[in-house]
Amino acid sequence: LGRRGGAGVGPLRRGWCCRQRLRFVVGEQMISACATLRLPGLSKKYGNVFSLQNCWSNLIVVNGFKAVKEALVQKSEDFADRPYFPIHEHLGYGETSEGVVFARYSHTWKEQRRFALSTLRNFGMGKKSLEQRVTKEAGFLCSAICSEKGRPFDPHFLINNAVSNVICSLIYGKRFDYDNKKFQRLLHLFEQALNEETGFLSQLLVVVPWLLCIPGVPQSIFRSQKKVLDFTDELVKEHRTTWNLTQKRDFTDAFLQEIEKAKEHAGSSFNDKNLHMVTIDLFTAGTETTSTTLRWALLYMLLHPDIQCKVHEEIDKVIGRDRSPQMEDLVNMPYTNAVIHEIQRYGDITPVGVPHMTYRDTELQGFFIPKGMTVIINLSSVLKDELIWEKPYQFYPEHFLDAAGQFVKREAFLPFSIGRRACLGEQLARMELFLFFTSLLQHFTFHLPEGQARPREDGHFAATLTPHPYQIQAVLR
Numbered sequence: 001l002g003r004r005g006g007a008g009v010g011p012l013r014r015g016w017c018c019r020q021r022l023r024f025v026v027g028e029q030m031i032s033a034c035a036t037l038r039l040p041g042l043s044k045k046y047g048n049v050f051s052l053q054n055c056w057s058n059l060i061v062v063n064g065f066k067a068v069k070e071a072l073v074q075k076s077e078d079f080a081d082r083p084y085f086p087i088h089e090h091l092g093y094g095e096t097s098e099g100v101v102f103a104r105y106s107h108t109w110k111e112q113r114r115f116a117l118s119t120l121r122n123f124g125m126g127k128k129s130l131e132q133r134v135t136k137e138a139g140f141l142c143s144a145i146c147s148e149k150g151r152p153f154d155p156h157f158l159i160n161n162a163v164s165n166v167i168c169s170l171i172y173g174k175r176f177d178y179d180n181k182k183f184q185r186l187l188h189l190f191e192q193a194l195n196e197e198t199g200f201l202s203q204l205l206v207v208v209p210w211l212l213c214i215p216g217v218p219q220s221i222f223r224s225q226k227k228v229l230d231f232t233d234e235l236v237k238e239h240r241t242t243w244n245l246t247q248k249r250d251f252t253d254a255f256l257q258e259i260e261k262a263k264e265h266a267g268s269s270f271n272d273k274n275l276h277m278v279t280i281d282l283f284t285a286g287t288e289t290t291s292t293t294l295r296w297a298l299l300y301m302l303l304h305p306d307i308q309c310k311v312h313e314e315i316d317k318v319i320g321r322d323r324s325p326q327m328e329d330l331v332n333m334p335y336t337n338a339v340i341h342e343i344q345r346y347g348d349i350t351p352v353g354v355p356h357m358t359y360r361d362t363e364l365q366g367f368f369i370p371k372g373m374t375v376i377i378n379l380s381s382v383l384k385d386e387l388i389w390e391k392p393y394q395f396y397p398e399h400f401l402d403a404a405g406q407f408v409k410r411e412a413f414l415p416f417s418i419g420r421r422a423c424l425g426e427q428l429a430r431m432e433l434f435l436f437f438t439s440l441l442q443h444f445t446f447h448l449p450e451g452q453a454r455p456r457e458d459g460h461f462a463a464t465l466t467p468h469p470y471q472i473q474a475v476l477r
């Protein structure tokens with residue numbers, strides 16, 4: 001990557017050269033997959049900003065807290081766009097139905113992001129009403145775990161069901177029992193859909209989009225996605241039959257109201273198709289991430305019984321065993337708070353976030369970067385930045401504690417990213433992580449089943465970095 005203007009950056013000159021190129025022959029998500037393994041080494045060799053050749057196009061990788069902060073905070077708008085993926089057209093995304101996560105930086109995205117944030121707040125995000133809903137769901141989760149009667153089991157499905165119930169009740173006004181076969185099928189389809197989207201064939205289509213023109217190709221590759229869309233279609237149809245203009249039971253109702261208001265405005269992003277895309281975005285982003293983090297949480301508790309024991313002690317001291325945890329407890333629980341932060345830092349579930357794209361010509365760390373360049377923000381390199389963290393590659397809750405055992409915020413704690421495209425559900429996720437985690441540890445001690453090999457600490461990368469399947473034994477306290 002050519003540094004412009006020598007040591008002190010001079011006036012921005014146009015031009016772009018790529019001296020150290022690394023050849024990758026697959027799409028961006030696949031680079032993401034390689035990322036967790038290769039990028040730390042590459043940034044040591046090539047610096048904090050380097051380019052990768054992605055078949056016939058280039059992309060930029062930004063590494064380390066300093067460079068990431070410059071891109072996403074100081075030059076927030078310059079890096080706020082998202083790249084265009086031709087496969088998205090076949091997943092239902094369109095010009096006025098871009099959803100939120102992959103929407104281009106535009107009026108449509110602003111409108112939908114603002115609407116999603118304010119509507120989720122109206123339905124309780126960051127408030128007591130939602131807190132009670134999460135606590136109740138944590139109660140259902142604990143009962144389900146209790147019914148395993150101390151036998152070894154894989155917590156994956158139960159956690160997924162509990163977490164998705166929270167977002168489902170916000171969006172569709174519904175929760176599903178853990179033995180609901182239809183919902184189990186949906187969650188399974190969601191996982192398959194994520195695998196489809198990040199699988200080899202999808203990546204091939206990103207770099208060779210004309211393959212999408214072959215009749216039958218998109219349908220056969222995105223089978224699960226289609227079924228997920230059909231399921232949400234049903235939920236929306238149900239809403240339409242029971243909804244009137246005065247009613248706002250959930251996010252879908254609020255969106256339907258906006259569709260009515262926007263009927264005269266051609267080209268509005270409040271339309272039926274976008275209702276599907278926005279709600280699917282929120283549902284996917286809000287389920288997979290939080291539930292994966294909780295699965296890492298239990299895994300780390302298995303691997304570090306001494307840390308689990310300290311969390312138990314703090315729960316007993318501050319909350320006791322007779323009442324449910326509440327968000328107000330958090331300030332009195334510095335150790336548990338530090339453990340949850342460390343789970344997110346070390347678990348590093350979105351190592352390369354969601355791809356960004358430059359909105360205009362810009363400059364980063366002295367390098368010229370043209371408009372329209374895909375930019376991978378290596379969040380992992382921030383969460384494990386050797387210049388910042390004392391023990392970047394160890395599970396060490398003390399990263400978030402001072403000498404007196406009080407919780408300390410760390411500027412480089414960026415699992416939700418930062419800047420204009422930062423995670424929209426951070427508040428909800430933080431609430432869920434605290435309430436689910438403390439409820440689980442209030443009721444149970446988690447053990448590694450006898451004879452089971454120590455679970456692997458490295459993850460499997462698809463859309464997120466997830467733990468390999470493991471069994472757990474939950475013993476009532």
Ligand code: HEM
Binds near residue numbers: 100290421422425
């Ligand atoms: C532990 C849980 C979570 C983590 C670690 C996480 C992380 C992230 C990250 C890294 C991004 C990309 C930011 C960027 O492009 O720079 C993101 C975006 C997003 N997240 Fe989350 N997230 C979590 C939970 C949630 C929840 C619960 C929701 C649902 C309400 C949500 C909704 C979104 C949306 C809609 C975006 C796209 C924002 C935009 O492009 O404007 N996330 N999240």
